[in-house]
Amino acid sequence: MTPEQAYAELIRRSREQKVLSSCVDLLEWDEQVCMPRGGSENRAEQSALLAGITHDQATDPRYGELLSLLEQSPLVADPESAAAINVRELRHDYDRERRIPRRLVEEWARVSTLASQHWGAARERSEFKPFAKWLDRLFALAREEADAVGYPETRYDALLDDYEGGLTTRRLNELFSQLQPALVPLVDQLHGRPAPAPAHVLAREFPLDRQRLFLEGVATALGFDFERGRLDVARHPFCTSIGPGDIRIAIRYHARNFSNGLFALLHEVGHALYDQGLDSDHFGTPLGESVSLGVHESQSRLWENQVGRSDGFWRHFYPQLQGTFHEALHDVPVETFRRVINHAAPGPIRVQADEVTYDLHIIIRAELEQALLSGDLRAADLPGAWSDAYRRYLGIAPKNDREGCLQDGHWAEGLIGYFPTYTLGNMYAAQLFSAADRDIGSLDERFAIGDFASLRDWLGARVYRQGSRYSAAETIERAAGGALDPLALIESLSRRYELSS
Amino acid sequence: MTPEQAYAELIRRSREQKVLSSCVDLLEWDEQVCMPRGGSENRAEQSALLAGITHDQATDPRYGELLSLLEQSPLVADPESAAAINVRELRHDYDRERRIPRRLVEEWARVSTLASQHWGAARERSEFKPFAKWLDRLFALAREEADAVGYPETRYDALLDDYEGGLTTRRLNELFSQLQPALVPLVDQLHGRPAPAPAHVLAREFPLDRQRLFLEGVATALGFDFERGRLDVARHPFCTSIGPGDIRIAIRYHARNFSNGLFALLHEVGHALYDQGLDSDHFGTPLGESVSLGVHESQSRLWENQVGRSDGFWRHFYPQLQGTFHEALHDVPVETFRRVINHAAPGPIRVQADEVTYDLHIIIRAELEQALLSGDLRAADLPGAWSDAYRRYLGIAPKNDREGCLQDGHWAEGLIGYFPTYTLGNMYAAQLFSAADRDIGSLDERFAIGDFASLRDWLGARVYRQGSRYSAAETIERAAGGALDPLALIESLSRRYELSS
DSSP: OOHHHHHHHHHHHHHHHHHHHHHHHHHHHHHHHTOOGGGHHHHHHHHHHHHHHHHHHHTOHHHHHHHHHHHTSGGGSSTTSHHHHHHHHHHHHHHHHHHSOHHHHHHHHHHHHHHHHHHHHHHHHTOOHHHHHHHHHHHHHHHHHHHHHOOSSOHHHHHHHHHSTTOOHHHHHHHHHHHHHHHHHHHHHHHTSOOOGGGGGGGSOOOHHHHHHHHHHHHHHHTOOGGGEEEEEOSSOEEEEEETTEEEEEEOOBTTBHHHHHHHHHHHHHHHHHHHHSOGGGTTSGGGSOSOHHHHHHHHHIIIIIITTSHHHHHHHHHHHHHHTHHHHTTOOHHHHHHHHTOOOOOSOGGGOOHHHHHHHHHHHHHHHHHHHHTSSOGGGHHHHHHHHHHHHHSOOOSSSTTTTTSOOTTTTTOOSOTHHHHHHHHHHHHHHHHHHHHHSOHHHHHHTTOOHHHHHHHHHHTGGGTTSSOHHHHHHHHHTSOOOHHHHHHHHHHHHTOOO | OOHHHHHHHHHHHHHHHHHHHHHHHHHHHHHHHTOOGGGHHHHHHHHHHHHHHHHHHHTOHHHHHHHHHHHTSGGGSSTTSHHHHHHHHHHHHHHHHHTSOHHHHHHHHHHHHHHHHHHHHHHHHTOOHHHHHHHHHHHHHHHHHHHHHOOSSOHHHHHHHHHSTTOOHHHHHHHHHHHHHHHHHHHHHHHTSOOOGGGGGGGSOOOHHHHHHHHHHHHHHHTOOGGGEEEEEOSSOEEEEEETTEEEEEEOOBTTBHHHHHHHHHHHHHHHHHHHHSOGGGTTSGGGSOSOHHHHHHHHHIIIIIITTSHHHHHHHHHHHHHHTHHHHTTOOHHHHHHHHTOOOOOSOGGGOOHHHHHHHHHHHHHHHHHHHHTSSOGGGHHHHHHHHHHHHHSOOOSSSTTTTTSOOTTTTTOOSOTHHHHHHHHHHHHHHHHHHHHHOOHHHHHHTTOOHHHHHHHHHHTGGGTTSSOHHHHHHHHHTSOOOHHHHHHHHHHHHTOOO
16 A cells, blocks of 8 residues: 555545534534424434444544554655645544543533533523532543543643643643733723713614624625525524534524624634635645634634724624614714723623633633542532632622523533633734734724725635644744733733723 | 343344434435535535445344344244334345445435435526436436345336335336326316415415414424424425434425415424324334335325315314414405315426325326336436326426426435325325224314314324334224225315315
């Protein structure tokens, strides 16, 4: 077998595996968006079965043979060549997968499907207690996975690596310990700040059908391609890629809380632009895949905050918004509207949090999940620990479990070690946006004339179409022209929110 | 290994296979209801891959070993026992699957996904020509499958057997040659019949949101359980079972053609009641599965026609209908409405056909697909042959390909040998309904007071919960208390449409 033949087989297998795992993605999308309640047991069986088959394929020893053969061949001599990159990344994934037994993979799929249902029910009733035993099972599985995969210093390393390749707990805590003390004085200044008078405008009546039309228009203007994607409603907003021509967003929107749906849309469109912008010629191989969840999150946070809260964005969209919701906004000038949507104040809910306080929500979750994983915190004690942390970092406490530790579905879905990627994303986004602004020149003026393509193209060349060519850290460094610096985020927040850091 | 252990493993494998094939069903549902156009290529890959894996599982030689072991064991001594029934049916399926190479299964999945997309495009433009080469490919695959499976007399036998186990071409043509000459004089009488004056009431404005609410109400009243199912919109109405608690209906409805959506709903609810009424304890084994497509169709046609066009049904629902669509129906008494929806006249479109002419649409398709399969008819010549047959049997000709040979998506989906099950269903339905009416007593009066449970329970005991215990023919015979007789359908039509046979 020549290296060329081996490489062709490797790529065929990689693509096949991606196609199979995209079937799992569709099962999950359907579960969130379409599935009737009665389907949940069978869905758990379906997910477990497909996850097991995917795992079998991903750990087929044939992969190992092909990789070993290729690693010795001249095909990978140039480390920047497509072959070298794909072989490097597939080796990393193969080694990780090989260490996880199929039984554990199926158990994850089954438990997380059921746990998500129970989380939904617990959240609805705002009662954590019946969910505690599910959380115990989930963290037990996470420990089992970490032990199977192995880690340099602590189990949490093994989980982080799955979402942000190469990131260690030590490095994460180092970044967070730079960020957190710089955020606290900003948040302190918010406590003294009065709410802008007409804050209640967002609680006026924004008819759902009109929101839908307006949001579809915004998504299209930013570059989301409805020919290759869709927009739906789900309890928890998300974006998923079913295939190169099938990228799906789901959000929730409410008649009397306009900003919820709006910023969920901008966030998920940011994810979707990345997925729709990947190089489809390399679909199903690392070169055609996003590099990490942190970088993915940088795209969602960039469009949500750096773009969607800017002056130029609203100079462009406000006239249309005001026309669409004339009853609600007829007496609200654009400056007032911007002040209202950019109002920052500590609150209990992460997905409704402003940009300034957002990362403290994440730092709390990262601390708590490390404690739950190590066993320092028992699941049953989570509500208390949650309230304590919120009091300590944000000066507030949740009224109940629903606005406390039941607000997010991530852990129930088995996403443990995932939350930090949100704050990594915020840090990356601040650096990327400032570099793009420097390269392209006054982005705000571009937005004001409805030009979002300049920014999208800049990101397309430097992020989307790079796939997994470089590590996450290197991708950001090359695009932004400098190493990661948590203080770039502090600077961006201070400037835009007029806070002194 | 004891027979008990072998049986447990057989059942586990059967269930797993059902769970896997239900993932394929979800891919197909999504393709019809949700998928953006850009997703079609990837969907073809997904379907082909899963179909291939399903086929591998279904043909695993381990099945053959388990079946041989069990066939010799005392476990199956009583042919009416659950074990004997499941072993008998799984043997039939295993033998069939083993004869079909995986390559052919994948090719079917890939070609039918693409052909369906091309059919949709061809239908939209009403242009058969570009679709002809797809039809050629589909029938070539059907021939290949028939040759692989084997058949007693003709290739068409092998295809029929997949949808209606045990039915031969000879027996089918015998039934159809009894039915067709009895139908023609009925249809002749329709030609002379004037349309009821206010036929245009159905073309008045029936707002879509109100149709949706009304139809959901009807589905619920008939017994469709929305906790274990959903209702969507698709180009072509269908019902699919994703799992025992997840039965999905899709229909299309139009503001200016109320009866289209209504009867599509009743039809698909009939299918869904069967699926929701199967014995979920036996899910994933023959005892928990519908016996044949013909029997499935008998359920849809029974609720659509025998129930949905009856006097009692409308005595119950008309006041609500009239209230919901006051503008359209304020001047239409219930008797007029019933005359309008029961108006029978030859037309070009099968799904819009009345009960009297419907089976001639099917007999035409059965003849044409036999000719396409044998090679007597070339795909390119289909439009002409289609028009000829319509002129001959129904005295009309389609205006264009869209209302001619492009109207149905079945062949594009790979469903060849499927159409006859519609007419088998009509024949079964007539016999079942008359037996139920005899057993329960005056069903029409039950319907008038909103009692649909009596009929549903009768069908549940005699059809739904029988699963595949008996052959299709025997299931109907036992339920209806007599052998299949095509003239029972003629009698039912003559009586209800006041025609002399």
